[in-house]
Amino acid sequence: MSELTKLTIAQARDKMAKGEFTAVELTEAHIKAMEAKRDLGAYIVETPDLAREQAKASDLRRQAGQAGTLEGIPLGIKDLFCTKGVQTTAASRILEGFKPQYESTVSGKLLDAGSIMLGKLNLDEFAMGSSNMTSYYGKVTNPWKSKSDAAKQLVPGGSSGGSAAAVAARIAMGATGTDTGGSIRQPAAFCGITGIKPTYGRCSRWGIVAFASSLDQAGPMARDVRDCAIMLGAMAGHDPKDSTSAPMPVPNFEAALTGDIRGLKVGIPKEYRPDGLSDEIQKVWEQGIEWLKEAGATPVEISLPHTKYALPTYYIVAPAEASSNLARYDGVRFGLRVEGSSLDDMYKKTRAAGFGAEVRRRIMIGTYVLSAGYYDAYYSKAQKVRRLIADDFRRAFENVDVILTPTAPSAAFGMDENTDDPVTMWLNDVFTIPTSLAGLPGLSLPAGLNADGLPLGLQLIGRPFDEETVFKVAGVMESAAGFTATPEGV
Amino acid sequence: MSLDKAAVRAIAELARIEVRDEELDHLAGELSGILHFVEQLAEVNTDGVPPMSSVADLTLPMRADVVTDGGQFAAVLANAPDGVVEDHGGFFTVPKVVE
Numbered sequence: 001m002s003e004l005t006k007l008t009i010a011q012a013r014d015k016m017a018k019g020e021f022t023a024v025e026l027t028e029a030h031i032k033a034m035e036a037k038r039d040l041g042a043y044i045v046e047t048p049d050l051a052r053e054q055a056k057a058s059d060l061r062r063q064a065g066q067a068g069t070l071e072g073i074p075l076g077i078k079d080l081f082c083t084k085g086v087q088t089t090a091a092s093r094i095l096e097g098f099k100p101q102y103e104s105t106v107s108g109k110l111l112d113a114g115s116i117m118l119g120k121l122n123l124d125e126f127a128m129g130s131s132n133m134t135s136y137y138g139k140v141t142n143p144w145k146s147k148s149d150a151a152k153q154l155v156p157g158g159s160s161g162g163s164a165a166a167v168a169a170r171i172a173m174g175a176t177g178t179d180t181g182g183s184i185r186q187p188a189a190f191c192g193i194t195g196i197k198p199t200y201g202r203c204s205r206w207g208i209v210a211f212a213s214s215l216d217q218a219g220p221m222a223r224d225v226r227d228c229a230i231m232l233g234a235m236a237g238h239d240p241k242d243s244t245s246a247p248m249p250v251p252n253f254e255a256a257l258t259g260d261i262r263g264l265k266v267g268i269p270k271e272y273r274p275d276g277l278s279d280e281i282q283k284v285w286e287q288g289i290e291w292l293k294e295a296g297a298t299p300v301e302i303s304l305p306h307t308k309y310a311l312p313t314y315y316i317v318a319p320a321e322a323s324s325n326l327a328r329y330d331g332v333r334f335g336l337r338v339e340g341s342s343l344d345d346m347y348k349k350t351r352a353a354g355f356g357a358e359v360r361r362r363i364m365i366g367t368y369v370l371s372a373g374y375y376d377a378y379y380s381k382a383q384k385v386r387r388l389i390a391d392d393f394r395r396a397f398e399n400v401d402v403i404l405t406p407t408a409p410s411a412a413f414g415m416d417e418n419t420d421d422p423v424t425m426w427l428n429d430v431f432t433i434p435t436s437l438a439g440l441p442g443l444s445l446p447a448g449l450n451a452d453g454l455p456l457g458l459q460l461i462g463r464p465f466d467e468e469t470v471f472k473v474a475g476v477m478e479s480a481a482g483f484t485a486t487p488e489g490v
Numbered sequence: 491m492s493l494d495k496a497a498v499r500a501i502a503e504l505a506r507i508e509v510r511d512e513e514l515d516h517l518a519g520e521l522s523g524i525l526h527f528v529e530q531l532a533e534v535n536t537d538g539v540p541p542m543s544s545v546a547d548l549t550l551p552m553r554a555d556v557v558t559d560g561g562q563f564a565a566v567l568a569n570a571p572d573g574v575v576e577d578h579g580g581f582f583t584v585p586k587v588v589e
Contacts, residue, residue: 101565201546214544240553244546312528323505330506332582337571343587344506352508360507364498364517365524367505378528383541385534390542422520423527439545464547 004029005170006490009073009227012173016062016072023062023072027055027116030074034118034171041140042166044079045087046119054116061114068114070234076172078163079120080127081107081218082207086117090209091125091135094329094336094354104207105239106176106218113234118172122162125356126326127183127211130428132161133415134358142191142412143169143487147453154412154454157187157428163221164191170490174222174231178208180215181314182408182432185444188221189407189457192446192485194474195221196228199465200439201246203232204239212321213244215314215436225445225474229253232467248465256468257475262296264473267400271307272431280450281406288404288447288458291480292473300400304392309385310434311426316369316382317437322359323366329354361422390438397463402473405431407444407457431459441467443474446483455485491529492522 004026007015012026031048051074058072082088082100089095103111111117124134132140132155140161142154156165160177164187167175177184179197188195196219203218210216220231233253239245268289273282289299331337331350338353340346355363369378396403408428418425435442441464444457458477462470493501495514498521502509509517563580567573572583 098569101562101568201548240551243550244544244548246546246548247551306534309531309534312531315524316528316531327506331571332584333573334569335571340585343585346585347506348508351506355507361517361520361524363505363507364501364521368493368501368521368525369528371501371504380541381531381534381536382528383543384536384539385531387539387542388534388536390545421523423523437545464545 002029002033005033007173008223009070009173009230012073013071017067023055023058023116024052026072027051027074030118030171030173037169037171039141040143040165040169041138042122042162042169042171043076043119044089044091044122044137044162047086047117050086051116051118058114058116068112069230070110071114072116073114073173074116074118075110076118076121076163076166076175077107078123078160078176078178080123080178080209081176082209083107083117083120086120088120088209089137090127091123091137092354092356092359093136094350096336098334100207102207105204105241106208106235109237110176110234121166121175124159124161125359126209126322127159127178127180128322128358128362129158130182130186130425131155131418132158132187133419134356136356139415140165143490144192144412144454145488153415155190155415157190157412159183160187160221164188164193164195167191167193167221167223168487174220174227176218176235177221178216178218179436180212180318181436182429184219184221185432185442185457185459186408186428188444189446189455190412192455192483192487193221193223194225194228194443194445195219196232196441196443196467196470197436198232198236198467199441201244202236202465202467204237204242204245206239206241210325212318213325214321215318225471225478226254226257228443229257229471246465251468253467253471256471258472259476259479261292261473261476264297264402265400266292266297266299266473267302267396267403268299269302269304269307269396269403269405271304272405278410280456281409284447284456284458285404285406288477291477292404295476295480297473302396302400302403304396304434306385306388306392307434310389310437311430313382313385313389313437314433315365315426316378317386319362319366320370320379321366323363323370326359326363358422386437389434393438393440402469403461405459405461407431407459411450411452411454411456435461440464441470443470445474445478445481447477447481448483449485491525493518493525
């Protein structure tokens, strides 16, 4: 493993600015590392030639005094972002071979900031999953190994499992993720890295393969809080091509890392201690509260009374929106086509062959809850409960500045676990889904290791468009945690 | 609500997903399990609560109704299965729908 791949984005940025190495050298080190770790399954497509070209252009820009905020930084892009001329699949068979004719706003902004694309990262099919086991292009392996059973293959979490695994394994300096119900935060926690789902509307959704449009948000995944702040600064901003993109200025997120959280009030929701919450999660959460107290913040117990209804609400709203969004995969305009005896027969055969089991299941649930006679009982009801969940947070934020919770109810689990029943798998997102329904920013950072040597994450939730406070508090917790552990071989 | 095989067949038809007869039992069980899980929302009092369709506290923006883009037949058709770019200005193809 090259020393260059061990640097954070901020370190590499500062060293390149001083001329210690070039973007070409940094990119070459990452291409080599990426090729050496193909067994993880993190990338669906590697784009080394494109990366080398971009790196050369980056070094020229730097020489010309035109370096961007991510000049020469090699990143991985989740394969849910349309990338011009580079296959974009959403990890689905139905998009195999699809080459977008345009660049998504967010990946385009990252290129404009000078970054290098190493390739397209694996995910759960259409971002539906918490284990990265549903990709048509193979599962992703978590680079971390259990101390008690080193042969056990662990999941990286999902849906941004390829992104999390790549950043943890040092085969990308940072990566894009998307988060609909926890898809940035849960894999970040499972892989011992940092990731933030910003406020809904902070990043443009244009050019991102849609799953549930009222929930989908892009965000950065990186090795520390500062790197996430740098990346989000490049990714965020108003885009007229996404009508839900917020017309708000992008603050300097990195400047928010002042280290001073004295006087801040930190909400601790009592509903996030369900019966059966494991001792190790409970312990790391208590530890997090202690760190904040020592830094001069005040923990305040809060109540978010509708928390237990977030999961059932999500599993009506998200499938309903997915069933509408995925109606476009019909075998006519792009993607897979399976011939049939009639137009309808072609649609049905194409969609049966092109979508995997979890995607078919969610489309069918979504179709059902939107169908005549059931719309009010399911869909309308869920939208009303969603408002109650959002109101819980709004009230809580009248008294606190930020909320601290665990990110996930467990550390990374084995590939053979949680697979029998879809609802059991969904419970992974019990702490992240409420934030998504309320559209709030949520960040996960590694807080420690469990007895088995696996990372555990804590989540910080902020007010709408107040990522700065989230970053500030996260920076303090990161210093206190001093998390330096890495997966074996890194 | 428990779904029977006929209900699952009807949903699959609406969703335009082909389902084999031997899959129906299993799917009926799975989908019924999911519906039982989400039906716990019935116990929440939502009287007078307006449905929330978006968290974005925004009025959808307006723009002038003018052509801003176009003439991209080749790009639009680039990924179409059996799409035809050269002929008649380009078109998608589908199975015959009119006898």
